[in-house]
Amino acid sequence: MSSVVTRVVARMLLAPILVVAIAILVKGFADVGDGFSAGVVAALGILLQYVTLGREEVERTLPVRLLPHAAFVALLGALAVALVPLSRGDPILTHSPPAGAEVTTVGKLELMTAVAFDAAVFVLVLGAVVGIVHAVARAYEEMEAT
Amino acid sequence: MRTWAPPATVLAMAGAGFVALLWLWLTGGGEVDVPWAPTLDLRLHLRLDGLAAMYALMATGVAVPVFVFAWRYLPHHLAQQGRSVREQPRFYALLGMFMVSMVGLALAQDLILLFLFWDLTAVASYLLIAYDRQDGGARRAALMALLVTAITAVALLIGTLLLYDRYATFSLPELFRVAESSTTVTVAGALIALAALAKSAQVPFHFWLGRAMVAPTPVSAYLHSAAMVAAGVLLIGRVYPLLELSPVLLDALVVAGFASMLVGGVLALSRDDLKQVLAYSTFSQYGYVVFLYGLGGESGVGAAAFYVVTHAVAKCALFLTAGAVTRATGAQRLSELGGLARAMPVVAAGSLACAATVASLPLTVGFFADELLFKAALERGWVFAAMALLIAVLTLAYMARFWTGLFLGAPRTEAGPVPGAMVAPVGVLGAICLVAGLVPAPFAAIAQDAATPSLLAAVPVEARYYLDLRAENLLALATFALGALVHAGHRAVPAAAEAVARLGERLGPERAYTAGLAALNGLSDRVHDLEVRDFRGRVTAIFLPSGVLFALAFVLTPTVGAYAVGSFSLGDLPLVLMLGFAACVAVAATRPRGHLTMVLTLGTVGFALAVVYALLGAPNVALVAVLVETIVALLFIGVLSLIPREVLRSQMRATRERRGTRFRDPAVGLVAGATVFVLVWGGLSRTGGEGDAARRLTELAPEAHADNVVTAILADLRALDTLGEITVVAVALLGVTKLLRRGRLW
Structure with a gap:
């Protein structure tokens, strides 16, 4: 088990890492970054918790068990973004509002379905990595136990 | 679900379908023609012409007695094998699927649509034949039926595409209008006929039908009398105007038909198993139809249509007879059965009428079928008439053997009770054969209508008794005499x-x-062994062919000016240094001391490349590279922790000590590296159109509400790729949980 200092520092780092991840996601359309990178950054933050605090404590204190399930929900969401235009007769994955049209902005973020798609990528990558980490950790514990 | 619901549903479907089709046919047919994929010239073109009406009515009409029979048959069948009644819905769903695809096949007027239904019937029949899936024989038989009919279906597709290539249409009416006698049409016709012959189990594809008799009796009765095998002759009738353009094809049909009749007749005489006798009889009877199509002309095609419809009714009842007899006695071999007429009078009477129909005795509808056969054969010449006579004699002989073997003679087995629902269909179908023997007009009318689309003209099909000494009647009399003789010398x-x-x-x-x-x-x-024996083999399987392809590309492309040496400024020094560092680490990665070192060294290569991307002004790519390297290295270490340390050590030792690799591996590496170097050099030397795609995307980015072109590409311009990639990630997660946690996500 890690020393107290590492544990405290890891704990303190989680929030900033998640903030950075969200920033990378949100600013992705204007600046460096995208949903995939944001997902990996967030997953690295969670992985840091696993490494320093141990699986049981992380899963007791953080709602990580939802993440792998969320990954599949996100995949469904991405599919919805892809398929809904078909019902209007547009090609698959036609984003709205369309190119060149006026968009509502929140700060630098422009609200459109492409952003929702990117967010789905974020959740899926985060959920998949956490799911894999959990599976590896559990498998390791089972191996140690026998 | 209640146990009566599934059979009742398909039964209602069949009954309603039959009534609706009959009504439509009597009121002059119907047509649906909508574009399906206009860019590919595909249309959903269904039309209820005479031919379609006959086969669709057969598929739904014969389905009714078969489904009634199955209702009582299936629970017993499942109970015998110790299976749950819950497997019933699957059976009826498959039968329903088969019926629908058969009706679709009959109605299709577009070759691609036809092909689609054609394969659907093959899939449904595969699942139906293998319904007793715990039985290896059934599975093998199903696979055989599927392979024979689906591989030859490819011939149908090729023929279709040949015709499309020539005439630019898949539509059959269109094709009939424009097609002329030519080699293309002959080849395409031959391919289509090949598929049809395989489906109708004609020589030399007949073997699948005999094997397919392991299927439950209702399946045999339905698929192998009125539906699946009928699909082949349906196709011949459907594309007949094309076949007619090349006389050589018609002659080939005569040969194939005659061979099938002969082989089928002989085999039917030799079999002991009830369903086998009927299977080979079916195969022989469809030989008649193919023979008649080959003879051609008005009388040939009309007789073919008449033959199909009489045979479907009679043969279905005979299969059901076999099922009822087996249910009553538990025996399914002719040698174990006999004298059942007293115990099962209705079945005996019904099947007598049907066997007489197949054997073409007077007072049954089958008599007219043979009259028409003889008439068509006589028109072509006495050789053909002799062929027809020979086959008719064989048919009479094996039908007599079948029926007398079952119902006459001394009783050899105890006959238990049989549910009424299993007896009634045989009786009803037998009655139909008899009534139609007296009043053949409806059968003649439908056959006449069915022959029309094949000849593109109305054909008279006359079915009546002529009480004189015309040649047909003489041939029929000769048949009865010779048949009796053969049976007597049995x-x-x-x-x-x-x-x-x-x-x-x-x-x-x-x-x-x-x-x-x-x-x-x-x-x-x-191939599998070669590819997956070890990791090296797997890598080779990918890299060797691609290496050969690249080498070919090298040889074939002009090299003049393809390799430009660019200029070098001092500002590029960090880039070059970083690349050199990456190269050194990559070399170091080939001399690992342990797995952990290897992972970390490879990670270092990735990080060095990330720096290169950053120096080249691609911060997005650099960011992703750094993140991916980090997470991959960490997950790799996590997975390594799951492998026992001794295994890792011995693997490492084995790699180091493997003989023969000291020179070979570096040599392979050098060659591969040099090739890739030259390739990349060549690629980067072509400055011409290189930036075009990139520039176009960059220009699109602001349009797509994004200043960051990479994100715009990932989420918008190339979002379909991204969708595929995230699906892969999700599947990978499933794979990991399956391997490590037996599928538990948490």
């Missing part, structure tokens, strides 16, 4: 037939099928 004849059958088994096409299957299996195993 001890010697089956023995001779048996010998022929045994010879056929030893040298026949089934052997070729088995050998072909074994050879393919062996080849597949060898």
